[in-house]
Amino acid sequence: MLIALDMDGTLLNSSGQISQRNKEAIVEAQEAGHVVAIATGRAYKDAYELLAKAGIACPVIGLNGAMITLIDGTVISDIPLNKQALIPILQWVREQPDLYCEIYTNEAVYVGLHNREHLEALANDVSEQHRDLKRIVEKQFQQARVTYVQNLSDVWNNESLVFYKVLVFSLNPSRLKDASVKFEAFSELTVTSSHPNNIEVNHQQATKGKAVKKLASYYGIDLADTIVVGDSHNDLSMFAVAGYRIAMGNASNEVKKQADFITVTNDEDGVAGVLEELVRNGCLAKR
The missing domain is CATH 3.30.1240.10 (Hypothetical Protein, Haloacid Dehalogenase-like Hydrolase; Chain: A; domain 2)
Incomplete structure:
Protein backbone atom coordinates (compact mmCIF):
# COMPACT_ATOMS: atom_id res chain seq x y z
CA MET A 1 0.00 0.00 0.00
CA LEU A 2 0.92 3.65 -0.42
CA ILE A 3 0.25 5.68 2.72
CA ALA A 4 0.44 9.47 2.31
CA LEU A 5 0.68 11.53 5.50
CA ASP A 6 0.18 15.26 5.82
CA MET A 7 2.63 16.91 8.22
CA ASP A 8 1.29 19.98 10.05
CA GLY A 9 -1.71 19.06 12.18
CA THR A 10 -1.30 15.39 11.23
CA LEU A 11 2.12 13.76 11.63
CA LEU A 12 3.49 16.70 13.64
CA ASN A 13 2.15 17.45 17.10
CA SER A 14 1.33 20.94 18.35
CA SER A 15 5.02 21.51 19.11
CA GLY A 16 5.92 20.80 15.47
CA GLN A 17 7.63 17.50 16.30
CA ILE A 18 7.30 13.87 15.19
CA SER A 19 6.62 11.78 18.28
CA GLN A 20 8.57 8.61 19.02
CA ARG A 21 5.41 6.55 18.67
CA ASN A 22 4.64 8.02 15.23
CA LYS A 23 8.24 7.41 14.14
CA GLU A 24 8.14 3.78 15.28
CA ALA A 25 4.78 3.21 13.57
CA ILE A 26 6.12 4.56 10.26
CA VAL A 27 9.20 2.36 10.42
CA GLU A 28 7.06 -0.66 11.29
CA ALA A 29 4.74 0.03 8.33
CA GLN A 30 7.74 0.35 6.01
CA GLU A 31 9.18 -2.92 7.29
CA ALA A 32 5.81 -4.55 6.58
CA GLY A 33 6.22 -3.58 2.93
CA HIS A 34 4.14 -0.42 2.74
CA VAL A 35 5.35 2.77 1.07
CA VAL A 36 4.94 5.66 3.52
CA ALA A 37 5.17 9.11 1.94
CA ILE A 38 4.86 12.64 3.27
CA ALA A 39 2.43 15.00 1.53
CA THR A 40 2.94 18.54 2.77
CA GLY A 41 2.74 22.20 1.88
CA ARG A 42 6.29 22.57 3.21
CA ALA A 43 9.31 22.71 0.95
CA TYR A 44 11.31 19.50 0.60
CA LYS A 45 14.25 20.73 2.69
CA ASP A 46 11.98 21.66 5.60
CA ALA A 47 10.19 18.31 5.49
CA TYR A 48 13.46 16.40 5.10
CA GLU A 49 14.99 18.14 8.11
CA LEU A 50 12.09 17.09 10.35
CA LEU A 51 12.16 13.52 9.04
CA ALA A 52 15.92 13.22 9.43
CA LYS A 53 15.73 14.54 12.98
CA ALA A 54 13.25 11.78 13.80
CA GLY A 55 15.31 9.14 11.99
CA ILE A 56 12.80 8.57 9.19
CA ALA A 57 13.37 8.27 5.43
CA CYS A 58 10.32 8.74 3.16
CA PRO A 59 9.43 10.03 -0.29
CA VAL A 60 8.19 13.60 0.00
CA ILE A 61 5.35 15.24 -1.88
CA GLY A 62 6.30 18.85 -1.18
CA LEU A 63 4.79 22.28 -1.80
CA ASN A 64 1.25 20.84 -2.02
CA GLY A 65 2.25 18.58 -4.89
CA ALA A 66 4.49 20.91 -6.88
CA MET A 67 7.47 18.59 -6.33
CA ILE A 68 7.87 14.88 -5.62
CA THR A 69 11.21 13.73 -4.23
CA LEU A 70 12.15 10.10 -3.63
CA ILE A 71 14.10 8.82 -0.64
CA ASP A 72 17.39 9.07 -2.54
CA GLY A 73 16.74 12.72 -3.46
CA THR A 74 15.60 12.03 -7.04
CA VAL A 75 12.92 14.48 -8.20
CA ILE A 76 10.27 12.71 -10.29
CA SER A 77 7.83 15.62 -10.65
CA ASP A 78 8.40 19.36 -10.81
CA ILE A 79 5.57 21.85 -11.48
CA PRO A 80 6.52 25.54 -11.14
CA LEU A 81 4.31 28.60 -11.26
CA ASN A 82 4.18 31.18 -14.05
CA LYS A 83 6.14 33.88 -12.25
CA GLN A 204 -3.40 24.04 -11.01
CA GLN A 205 -1.60 20.78 -11.78
CA ALA A 206 0.24 20.91 -8.47
CA THR A 207 -2.10 19.35 -5.91
CA LYS A 208 -1.54 16.69 -3.31
CA GLY A 209 -4.12 14.52 -5.03
CA LYS A 210 -2.41 14.58 -8.43
CA ALA A 211 0.93 13.94 -6.73
CA VAL A 212 -0.44 10.91 -4.85
CA LYS A 213 -1.63 9.50 -8.20
CA LYS A 214 1.84 10.04 -9.71
CA LEU A 215 3.62 8.47 -6.77
CA ALA A 216 1.27 5.48 -6.74
CA SER A 217 1.89 4.99 -10.46
CA TYR A 218 5.67 5.23 -9.93
CA TYR A 219 5.55 2.41 -7.38
CA GLY A 220 3.00 0.39 -9.37
CA ILE A 221 0.37 0.69 -6.64
CA ASP A 222 -3.34 0.82 -7.51
CA LEU A 223 -5.15 3.89 -6.18
CA ALA A 224 -7.56 1.55 -4.44
CA ASP A 225 -4.59 0.54 -2.30
CA THR A 226 -3.75 4.07 -1.16
CA ILE A 227 -4.40 5.51 2.29
CA VAL A 228 -4.23 9.23 2.97
CA VAL A 229 -4.28 11.02 6.32
CA GLY A 230 -4.88 14.76 6.73
CA ASP A 231 -6.59 17.57 8.56
CA SER A 232 -6.91 20.62 6.30
CA HIS A 233 -8.42 21.94 3.08
CA ASN A 234 -5.25 21.29 1.09
CA ASP A 235 -5.62 17.57 1.90
CA LEU A 236 -9.01 17.27 0.19
CA SER A 237 -7.50 16.64 -3.24
CA MET A 238 -5.83 13.54 -1.73
CA PHE A 239 -9.15 12.44 -0.26
CA ALA A 240 -10.70 12.71 -3.73
CA VAL A 241 -8.39 10.10 -5.26
CA ALA A 242 -7.40 7.73 -2.45
CA GLY A 243 -8.88 4.34 -1.72
CA TYR A 244 -9.13 5.08 2.00
CA ARG A 245 -9.35 8.54 3.64
CA ILE A 246 -8.54 9.23 7.29
CA ALA A 247 -9.18 12.54 9.04
CA MET A 248 -7.41 13.59 12.19
CA GLY A 249 -9.47 14.23 15.31
CA ASN A 250 -8.37 17.86 15.04
CA ALA A 251 -9.29 18.10 11.34
CA SER A 252 -11.70 20.64 9.91
CA ASN A 253 -15.34 19.56 9.63
CA GLU A 254 -15.05 19.63 5.83
CA VAL A 255 -12.24 17.09 5.94
CA LYS A 256 -14.04 14.90 8.48
CA LYS A 257 -17.12 14.74 6.26
CA GLN A 258 -15.02 13.29 3.42
CA ALA A 259 -13.28 10.70 5.60
CA ASP A 260 -13.83 6.97 5.86
CA PHE A 261 -12.50 7.06 9.40
CA ILE A 262 -11.62 9.69 12.00
CA THR A 263 -8.64 8.96 14.22
CA VAL A 264 -7.59 10.82 17.37
CA THR A 265 -5.74 14.14 17.29
CA ASN A 266 -2.16 14.89 16.29
CA ASP A 267 -1.28 15.35 19.96
CA GLU A 268 -2.62 11.86 20.67
CA ASP A 269 -0.52 10.17 17.95
CA GLY A 270 -3.46 9.65 15.61
CA VAL A 271 -1.13 8.65 12.76
CA ALA A 272 0.48 5.92 14.87
CA GLY A 273 -2.90 4.53 15.84
CA VAL A 274 -3.83 4.12 12.19
CA LEU A 275 -0.53 2.58 11.10
CA GLU A 276 -0.43 0.21 14.07
CA GLU A 277 -3.90 -1.11 13.20
CA LEU A 278 -2.93 -1.50 9.54
CA VAL A 279 0.18 -3.52 10.37
CA ARG A 280 -1.58 -5.56 13.05
CA ASN A 281 -4.74 -6.39 11.07
CA GLY A 282 -3.57 -5.97 7.49
CA CYS A 283 -6.47 -3.61 6.75
CA LEU A 284 -8.48 -0.73 8.20
CA ALA A 285 -12.13 -0.84 9.20
CA LYS A 286 -14.47 1.81 7.82
CA ARG A 287 -16.77 3.78 10.07
Whole structure:
Protein backbone atom coordinates (compact mmCIF):
# COMPACT_ATOMS: atom_id res chain seq x y z
CA MET A 1 0.00 0.00 0.00
CA LEU A 2 0.92 3.65 -0.42
CA ILE A 3 0.25 5.68 2.72
CA ALA A 4 0.44 9.47 2.31
CA LEU A 5 0.68 11.53 5.50
CA ASP A 6 0.18 15.26 5.82
CA MET A 7 2.63 16.91 8.22
CA ASP A 8 1.29 19.98 10.05
CA GLY A 9 -1.71 19.06 12.18
CA THR A 10 -1.30 15.39 11.23
CA LEU A 11 2.12 13.76 11.63
CA LEU A 12 3.49 16.70 13.64
CA ASN A 13 2.15 17.45 17.10
CA SER A 14 1.33 20.94 18.35
CA SER A 15 5.02 21.51 19.11
CA GLY A 16 5.92 20.80 15.47
CA GLN A 17 7.63 17.50 16.30
CA ILE A 18 7.30 13.87 15.19
CA SER A 19 6.62 11.78 18.28
CA GLN A 20 8.57 8.61 19.02
CA ARG A 21 5.41 6.55 18.67
CA ASN A 22 4.64 8.02 15.23
CA LYS A 23 8.24 7.41 14.14
CA GLU A 24 8.14 3.78 15.28
CA ALA A 25 4.78 3.21 13.57
CA ILE A 26 6.12 4.56 10.26
CA VAL A 27 9.20 2.36 10.42
CA GLU A 28 7.06 -0.66 11.29
CA ALA A 29 4.74 0.03 8.33
CA GLN A 30 7.74 0.35 6.01
CA GLU A 31 9.18 -2.92 7.29
CA ALA A 32 5.81 -4.55 6.58
CA GLY A 33 6.22 -3.58 2.93
CA HIS A 34 4.14 -0.42 2.74
CA VAL A 35 5.35 2.77 1.07
CA VAL A 36 4.94 5.66 3.52
CA ALA A 37 5.17 9.11 1.94
CA ILE A 38 4.86 12.64 3.27
CA ALA A 39 2.43 15.00 1.53
CA THR A 40 2.94 18.54 2.77
CA GLY A 41 2.74 22.20 1.88
CA ARG A 42 6.29 22.57 3.21
CA ALA A 43 9.31 22.71 0.95
CA TYR A 44 11.31 19.50 0.60
CA LYS A 45 14.25 20.73 2.69
CA ASP A 46 11.98 21.66 5.60
CA ALA A 47 10.19 18.31 5.49
CA TYR A 48 13.46 16.40 5.10
CA GLU A 49 14.99 18.14 8.11
CA LEU A 50 12.09 17.09 10.35
CA LEU A 51 12.16 13.52 9.04
CA ALA A 52 15.92 13.22 9.43
CA LYS A 53 15.73 14.54 12.98
CA ALA A 54 13.25 11.78 13.80
CA GLY A 55 15.31 9.14 11.99
CA ILE A 56 12.80 8.57 9.19
CA ALA A 57 13.37 8.27 5.43
CA CYS A 58 10.32 8.74 3.16
CA PRO A 59 9.43 10.03 -0.29
CA VAL A 60 8.19 13.60 0.00
CA ILE A 61 5.35 15.24 -1.88
CA GLY A 62 6.30 18.85 -1.18
CA LEU A 63 4.79 22.28 -1.80
CA ASN A 64 1.25 20.84 -2.02
CA GLY A 65 2.25 18.58 -4.89
CA ALA A 66 4.49 20.91 -6.88
CA MET A 67 7.47 18.59 -6.33
CA ILE A 68 7.87 14.88 -5.62
CA THR A 69 11.21 13.73 -4.23
CA LEU A 70 12.15 10.10 -3.63
CA ILE A 71 14.10 8.82 -0.64
CA ASP A 72 17.39 9.07 -2.54
CA GLY A 73 16.74 12.72 -3.46
CA THR A 74 15.60 12.03 -7.04
CA VAL A 75 12.92 14.48 -8.20
CA ILE A 76 10.27 12.71 -10.29
CA SER A 77 7.83 15.62 -10.65
CA ASP A 78 8.40 19.36 -10.81
CA ILE A 79 5.57 21.85 -11.48
CA PRO A 80 6.52 25.54 -11.14
CA LEU A 81 4.31 28.60 -11.26
CA ASN A 82 4.18 31.18 -14.05
CA LYS A 83 6.14 33.88 -12.25
CA GLN A 84 5.34 36.67 -14.69
CA ALA A 85 1.61 36.13 -14.34
CA LEU A 86 1.92 36.36 -10.55
CA ILE A 87 3.88 39.60 -10.33
CA PRO A 88 0.89 42.02 -10.50
CA ILE A 89 -0.88 40.14 -7.69
CA LEU A 90 2.28 39.94 -5.61
CA GLN A 91 2.72 43.68 -5.99
CA TRP A 92 -0.82 44.17 -4.67
CA VAL A 93 -0.19 41.78 -1.76
CA ARG A 94 2.98 43.63 -0.84
CA GLU A 95 1.06 46.90 -0.59
CA GLN A 96 -1.43 45.51 1.95
CA PRO A 97 -0.27 46.19 5.52
CA ASP A 98 -2.15 43.23 7.00
CA LEU A 99 -1.00 40.52 4.57
CA TYR A 100 2.11 38.41 5.21
CA CYS A 101 3.59 36.70 2.14
CA GLU A 102 6.10 33.88 1.63
CA ILE A 103 7.43 32.93 -1.83
CA TYR A 104 8.69 29.36 -2.16
CA THR A 105 11.36 29.06 -4.85
CA ASN A 106 13.96 26.62 -6.13
CA GLU A 107 16.56 28.18 -3.81
CA ALA A 108 14.80 29.35 -0.66
CA VAL A 109 11.61 30.66 0.89
CA TYR A 110 11.68 34.44 0.62
CA VAL A 111 9.96 36.95 2.87
CA GLY A 112 10.18 40.73 2.84
CA LEU A 113 11.65 42.27 5.98
CA HIS A 114 8.57 44.48 6.30
CA ASN A 115 6.50 41.30 6.55
CA ARG A 116 8.68 39.91 9.32
CA GLU A 117 8.44 43.12 11.31
CA HIS A 118 4.66 43.28 10.80
CA LEU A 119 4.13 39.70 11.96
CA GLU A 120 6.34 40.16 15.02
CA ALA A 121 4.39 43.27 15.96
CA LEU A 122 1.16 41.37 15.43
CA ALA A 123 2.31 38.61 17.75
CA ASN A 124 3.01 41.17 20.46
CA ASP A 125 -0.29 42.97 19.91
CA VAL A 126 -2.42 39.87 20.29
CA SER A 127 -0.46 38.14 23.01
CA GLU A 128 -2.48 39.45 25.93
CA GLN A 129 -5.99 39.42 24.47
CA HIS A 130 -5.80 36.55 21.98
CA ARG A 131 -3.28 33.93 23.02
CA ASP A 132 -4.53 31.48 20.39
CA LEU A 133 -3.76 34.01 17.66
CA LYS A 134 -0.29 34.49 19.09
CA ARG A 135 0.31 30.76 18.70
CA ILE A 136 -0.84 30.96 15.06
CA VAL A 137 1.56 33.81 14.35
CA GLU A 138 4.44 32.01 16.05
CA LYS A 139 3.69 28.89 13.99
CA GLN A 140 4.20 30.89 10.79
CA PHE A 141 7.82 31.43 11.80
CA GLN A 142 8.23 27.67 12.34
CA GLN A 143 6.73 26.66 8.97
CA ALA A 144 9.79 27.23 6.87
CA ARG A 145 13.39 28.32 6.98
CA VAL A 146 13.25 31.63 5.22
CA THR A 147 15.55 34.20 3.64
CA TYR A 148 14.63 37.79 4.39
CA VAL A 149 15.04 40.43 1.69
CA GLN A 150 14.64 44.19 1.77
CA ASN A 151 12.32 44.20 -1.23
CA LEU A 152 10.31 41.22 -2.52
CA SER A 153 10.44 42.70 -6.02
CA ASP A 154 14.12 41.69 -6.06
CA VAL A 155 12.91 38.10 -5.80
CA TRP A 156 10.45 38.13 -8.67
CA ASN A 157 12.89 40.10 -10.83
CA ASN A 158 15.61 37.48 -10.31
CA GLU A 159 15.48 35.35 -13.47
CA SER A 160 17.29 32.43 -11.82
CA LEU A 161 14.53 31.92 -9.26
CA VAL A 162 11.69 29.51 -10.03
CA PHE A 163 8.43 29.94 -8.10
CA TYR A 164 6.56 26.90 -6.77
CA LYS A 165 4.21 28.22 -4.09
CA VAL A 166 2.99 31.46 -2.59
CA LEU A 167 1.63 31.53 0.96
CA VAL A 168 -0.37 34.49 2.20
CA PHE A 169 -1.25 34.80 5.90
CA SER A 170 -3.56 37.26 7.62
CA LEU A 171 -5.68 37.65 10.75
CA ASN A 172 -8.05 39.77 8.63
CA PRO A 173 -10.51 37.30 6.97
CA SER A 174 -11.82 39.94 4.58
CA ARG A 175 -8.37 40.88 3.30
CA LEU A 176 -7.41 37.21 2.99
CA LYS A 177 -10.55 36.64 0.92
CA ASP A 178 -9.61 39.57 -1.32
CA ALA A 179 -6.23 37.97 -1.95
CA SER A 180 -7.82 34.60 -2.66
CA VAL A 181 -10.17 36.11 -5.24
CA LYS A 182 -7.29 37.80 -7.04
CA PHE A 183 -5.32 34.57 -7.32
CA GLU A 184 -8.38 32.51 -8.27
CA ALA A 185 -8.99 34.83 -11.22
CA PHE A 186 -6.12 33.03 -12.99
CA SER A 187 -7.28 29.67 -14.34
CA GLU A 188 -3.81 28.16 -14.17
CA LEU A 189 -3.65 28.60 -10.39
CA THR A 190 -5.16 26.58 -7.57
CA VAL A 191 -5.80 28.13 -4.16
CA THR A 192 -5.97 25.94 -1.07
CA SER A 193 -5.41 26.42 2.65
CA SER A 194 -3.66 24.60 5.47
CA HIS A 195 -5.16 26.87 8.14
CA PRO A 196 -8.13 29.29 8.37
CA ASN A 197 -5.67 32.18 8.46
CA ASN A 198 -3.76 31.38 5.27
CA ILE A 199 -4.10 30.62 1.58
CA GLU A 200 -1.59 28.64 -0.47
CA VAL A 201 -1.21 29.21 -4.21
CA ASN A 202 0.17 26.60 -6.62
CA HIS A 203 -0.04 25.68 -10.28
CA GLN A 204 -3.40 24.04 -11.01
CA GLN A 205 -1.60 20.78 -11.78
CA ALA A 206 0.24 20.91 -8.47
CA THR A 207 -2.10 19.35 -5.91
CA LYS A 208 -1.54 16.69 -3.31
CA GLY A 209 -4.12 14.52 -5.03
CA LYS A 210 -2.41 14.58 -8.43
CA ALA A 211 0.93 13.94 -6.73
CA VAL A 212 -0.44 10.91 -4.85
CA LYS A 213 -1.63 9.50 -8.20
CA LYS A 214 1.84 10.04 -9.71
CA LEU A 215 3.62 8.47 -6.77
CA ALA A 216 1.27 5.48 -6.74
CA SER A 217 1.89 4.99 -10.46
CA TYR A 218 5.67 5.23 -9.93
CA TYR A 219 5.55 2.41 -7.38
CA GLY A 220 3.00 0.39 -9.37
CA ILE A 221 0.37 0.69 -6.64
CA ASP A 222 -3.34 0.82 -7.51
CA LEU A 223 -5.15 3.89 -6.18
CA ALA A 224 -7.56 1.55 -4.44
CA ASP A 225 -4.59 0.54 -2.30
CA THR A 226 -3.75 4.07 -1.16
CA ILE A 227 -4.40 5.51 2.29
CA VAL A 228 -4.23 9.23 2.97
CA VAL A 229 -4.28 11.02 6.32
CA GLY A 230 -4.88 14.76 6.73
CA ASP A 231 -6.59 17.57 8.56
CA SER A 232 -6.91 20.62 6.30
CA HIS A 233 -8.42 21.94 3.08
CA ASN A 234 -5.25 21.29 1.09
CA ASP A 235 -5.62 17.57 1.90
CA LEU A 236 -9.01 17.27 0.19
CA SER A 237 -7.50 16.64 -3.24
CA MET A 238 -5.83 13.54 -1.73
CA PHE A 239 -9.15 12.44 -0.26
CA ALA A 240 -10.70 12.71 -3.73
CA VAL A 241 -8.39 10.10 -5.26
CA ALA A 242 -7.40 7.73 -2.45
CA GLY A 243 -8.88 4.34 -1.72
CA TYR A 244 -9.13 5.08 2.00
CA ARG A 245 -9.35 8.54 3.64
CA ILE A 246 -8.54 9.23 7.29
CA ALA A 247 -9.18 12.54 9.04
CA MET A 248 -7.41 13.59 12.19
CA GLY A 249 -9.47 14.23 15.31
CA ASN A 250 -8.37 17.86 15.04
CA ALA A 251 -9.29 18.10 11.34
CA SER A 252 -11.70 20.64 9.91
CA ASN A 253 -15.34 19.56 9.63
CA GLU A 254 -15.05 19.63 5.83
CA VAL A 255 -12.24 17.09 5.94
CA LYS A 256 -14.04 14.90 8.48
CA LYS A 257 -17.12 14.74 6.26
CA GLN A 258 -15.02 13.29 3.42
CA ALA A 259 -13.28 10.70 5.60
CA ASP A 260 -13.83 6.97 5.86
CA PHE A 261 -12.50 7.06 9.40
CA ILE A 262 -11.62 9.69 12.00
CA THR A 263 -8.64 8.96 14.22
CA VAL A 264 -7.59 10.82 17.37
CA THR A 265 -5.74 14.14 17.29
CA ASN A 266 -2.16 14.89 16.29
CA ASP A 267 -1.28 15.35 19.96
CA GLU A 268 -2.62 11.86 20.67
CA ASP A 269 -0.52 10.17 17.95
CA GLY A 270 -3.46 9.65 15.61
CA VAL A 271 -1.13 8.65 12.76
CA ALA A 272 0.48 5.92 14.87
CA GLY A 273 -2.90 4.53 15.84
CA VAL A 274 -3.83 4.12 12.19
CA LEU A 275 -0.53 2.58 11.10
CA GLU A 276 -0.43 0.21 14.07
CA GLU A 277 -3.90 -1.11 13.20
CA LEU A 278 -2.93 -1.50 9.54
CA VAL A 279 0.18 -3.52 10.37
CA ARG A 280 -1.58 -5.56 13.05
CA ASN A 281 -4.74 -6.39 11.07
CA GLY A 282 -3.57 -5.97 7.49
CA CYS A 283 -6.47 -3.61 6.75
CA LEU A 284 -8.48 -0.73 8.20
CA ALA A 285 -12.13 -0.84 9.20
CA LYS A 286 -14.47 1.81 7.82
CA ARG A 287 -16.77 3.78 10.07
